[in-house]
Amino acid sequence: ETGVTQTPRHLVMGMTNKKSLKCEQHLGHNAMYWYKQSAKKPLELMFVYSLEERVENNSVPSRFSPECPNSSHLFLHLHTLQPEDSALYLCASSRSPAGGGEETQYFGPGTRLLVL
């Protein structure tokens, strides 16, 4: 248990559906992240939030829409996804998005998404 929870753990959706992934951290951290992990590929950073403000958007398609209502919660809203978006979506948090990476990122268990 890392102190970062994600729901749902598994999600199957059609290309016309709208769904949301939820992440919650219980660590008192101020930075939160969304990553995508496709099969046999490195984790790809999607979004970074620091104190509820988005500080990074890694050229992610607009069909992925993040929301950070407070420093403990992070959402990823999904709409009109494509089958190639099927992947493991991981949320992480750290005390701050400090330089040098010395602020260790703690990951949630991920949401396994399948787009049909």
Place this chain on the structure above:
Amino acid sequence: DQQVKQNSPSLSVQEGRISILNCDYTNSMFDYFLWYKKYPAEGPTFLISISSIKDKNEDGRFTVFLNKSAKHLSLHIVPSQPGDSAVYFCAATGRNDYKLSFGAGTTVTVRA
């Protein structure tokens, strides 16, 4: 463009022996390196890290070595235990950069 590479997708080792995982990077601005471990159905968990001012960091059975001139780091697990069977990710970042660049992972299987 993948800046962190783990060229061995899998490693099988006998219990009690040493596991050596390798990682190469291309970005000379990286100055902090981490290893994460991931079990199935769980997120990655931080294992050990090293700053570029050091060439070795040890924590129990885990030791990370950094060779800056070769842009190479390795993780040694001694002795390997069945519970070490997992996917290991190498990650790197630079000063004033909160982004972690990850390798694709190495799946370690420890045989009894």
